[in-house]
Amino acid sequence: GQQLNQSPQSMFIQEGEDVSMNCTSSSIFNTWLWYKQEPGEGPVLLIALYKAGELTSNGRLTAQFGITRKDSFLNISASIPSDVGIYFCAGINSGGSNYKLTFGKGTLLTVNP
Amino acid sequence: DTGVSQDPRHKITKRGQNVTFRCDPISEHNRLYWYRQTLGQGPEFLTYFQNEAQLEKSRLLSDRFSAERPKGSFSTLEIQRTEQGDSAMYLCASSPRTGLAYEQYFGPGTRLTVT
Numbered sequence: 017g018q019q020l021n022q023s024p025q026s027m028f029i030q031e032g033e034d035v036s037m038n039c040t041s042s043s044i045f046n047t048w049l050w051y052k053q054e055p056g057e058g059p060v061l062l063i064a065l066y067k068a069g070e071l072t073s074n075g076r077l078t079a080q081f082g083i084t085r086k087d088s089f090l091n092i093s094a095s096i097p098s099d100v101g102i103y104f105c106a107g108i109n110s111g112g113s114n115y116k117l118t119f120g121k122g123t124l125l126t127v128n129p
Numbered sequence: 130d131t132g133v134s135q136d137p138r139h140k141i142t143k144r145g146q147n148v149t150f151r152c153d154p155i156s157e158h159n160r161l162y163w164y165r166q167t168l169g170q171g172p173e174f175l176t177y178f179q180n181e182a183q184l185e186k187s188r189l190l191s192d193r194f195s196a197e198r199p200k201g202s203f204s205t206l207e208i209q210r211t212e213q214g215d216s217a218m219y220l221c222a223s224s225p226r227t228g229l230a231y232e233q234y235f236g237p238g239t240r241l242t243v244t
Contacts, residue, residue, distance in 0.1 A: 020171075047231045058133075058220050058235035059172065066231075104171050108231055113185060115160065115224070117233060119171025 022105055022120035030128050035092040037123045039105030047108040048088040049117065050079050054101045062103075063090070085110070095127050131155060133236035135221050141242045142211055149207045150239045154223030161204050162233060163196055164220040165189065172220050172235075178204060211243045 021040045029035060039048070047066055051059035063074050065081035065088060072079055078091045088105055102122040108114060134153045142148050154161050159180050164172035175194070177185045180201040190196075193211075198204040208215055218240050222233040 049232065051235075056237075056240070058135075058222075058238045061232060061234060064229070064232050106171070113177070115162070115177055115231070116174045116185070117162075117164075117172070119173070121169065121171055 020105055020107060020118055020120035022123050024123060025121070026124040026126070028126045028128065029095055031095060031097060033095050035095055035099075035125060036089065037091075037103060037125075038087060038089045039107075039120050040087040041107065041109075042086070044085045044110045045088075045107035046085075046110045046114070048079070048081050049106045050077075050088070050090050051104045051106060052101045053104060053122070059104055092125075095125075097127050097129050100125060100127050133221055133223055133234055135219075135236040135239050137239055138237060139240045139242075141244065144213060144243055145210055147207065147209045148211060148241065149205055150219055150221075150241075152204045152206070152221030152236060154203070154221070155225075155234060157225070158223035158234075159201065159226045160224045160230065160233075161198055162222040162224075163204070163206050164222065164235075166218040166220055166238070167216075175206075208241075211241075213243045216241055216243045 050062045053059040063079040068085050070081040076093045080089045104122045105120045106117040136151045161178040163175040166172040178198040193209045196206045218238045220238045222235045224233045
């Protein structure tokens with residue numbers, strides 16, 4: 017099936033640092049979504065992207081839909097301890113169902129106060 | 130709270146028993162999804178409902194799994210004759226009819242442990 021490759025797998029940073037993570041695919045995606053998941057909870061939607069090249073912000077978070085439509089990026093500025101969690105990218109493949117999300121394996125973010 | 134709710138949050142069962150989970154989507158969301166998530170992985174799609182119609186089932190959903198959404202509101206996911214490999218977090222999500230239809234909002238999940 018479809019695979020989304022997320023990197024890095026994990027990050028350990030100091031409070032106040034900026035964070036960058038990305039997600040790549042061998043196929044074209046029509047929609048990219050970024051979620052955050054904390055232990056024992058479901059994923060929480062952070063940002064949704066619908067057009068190639070689109071850049072969208074949500075507070076300290078900024079995400080971009082790659083020009084090739086095969087990748088997406090998430091940046092977190094001035095990290096704080098509550099940013100800790102697993103960040104997942106998810107996409108809707110252009111050649112598949114227009115509602116089935118394919119997820120990456122996540123990036124585990126740890127913020128040291 | 131008007132988000133997606135799931136019940137129970139945790140379920141421990143013995144191998145061979147049947148279990149049923151419930152999901153209540155966000156009001157007026159006509160699309161409902163079930164996903165399964167195992168440790169260290171992202172959620173994997175299981176099935177999709179538009180109103181009461183089940184429009185797609187993943188190959189992950191074996192014959193022991195059945196999902197229903199009888200009145201187009203809440204949904205149930207039943208697993209018969211549970212196996213240890215069924216241990217996972219079962220997530221439900223919903224999305225609106227139009228507009229932001231691709232934005233899926235997840236519930237807190239049901240953690241299933243099969244002993």
